[in-house]
Amino acid sequence: MERIQRMTRQKKIILDILRSVKTHPTAEWIYQEARQQIPGLSLGTVYRNLNLLRDNGEIMELNYGSSQSHFDGTAANHYHFQCRECGGVYDLDLPLIKNIETKASGINGHQIDGHRLEFYGICEACLDRRRFEEND
Amino acid sequence: MERIQRMTRQKKIILDILRSVKTHPTAEWIYQEARQQIPGLSLGTVYRNLNLLRDNGEIMELNYGSSQSHFDGTAANHYHFQCRECGGVYDLDLPLIKNIETKASGINGHQIDGHRLEFYGICEACLDRRRFEEND
DNA sequence: TTAAATGCAAAAGGTTTGCTACTGC
């Protein structure tokens, strides 16, 4: 019952861009990047491909705040940090907390099969900018 | 520089509803409930009040998935579980992980001041429904 | 009295979708 996916030029470029950056960009940002390689690209195509790739387990969608989603080229679970000031999302190289899902499962009748841990604060770049602006 | 907030009838009812339920409803759900007490209530007012209450630290906004936000009458950090099937959000009575923010802070130059942990899976109600439907 | 909040409706912003043409496989 699985749908067969085609590797179109558009999808390949979107995936390449996402895998080549360390940040976790929005669909709009990816669209602007990809358009440099495919001028006629449409934003709808970017969204459709990001959704296909996510459903296929090749990338991860991160939705923080209530605004736009960010996308992560690595699908395996890992933790993130989001800056309260600029909204940027960064990886956090903290080892996965083992057994946390098992521990949480014992508490009630829900069947737990995943978890997500995010940190918030001010990113290094915004901290630097603040220090710089203080010295006016 | 703090803005003075008034306790209007609308705001009080919205807060009362949110504090009286165990689930973490959406703005739309709260609107439908509150309208039974204030028929002329507008959805915009619900959103405005939820934002005011959140900014004031009286409630918490939870944004999972990319669709609607859920609201939690308890503002202090605690962990949640979201059902992949029905989208419902529940509290998870797991103690806060101590020092996790300190631990994460050492990794890079970001300044961390908060964290959020969510679990995913199938909720008890959906599990029950599945079992029931299997017995056709 | 008066600044804050309401109701209404319009607008905004991100994402999805219908449709026709095109293209991987």
Add this chain to the structure above:
DNA sequence: GCAGTAGCAAACCTTTTGCATTTAA
């Protein structure tokens, strides 16, 4: 050849906002 995809634009859905009016303190 044909199902899956692209491009385009319109639709969708949640949330925000402008404005005239009302209301809490």
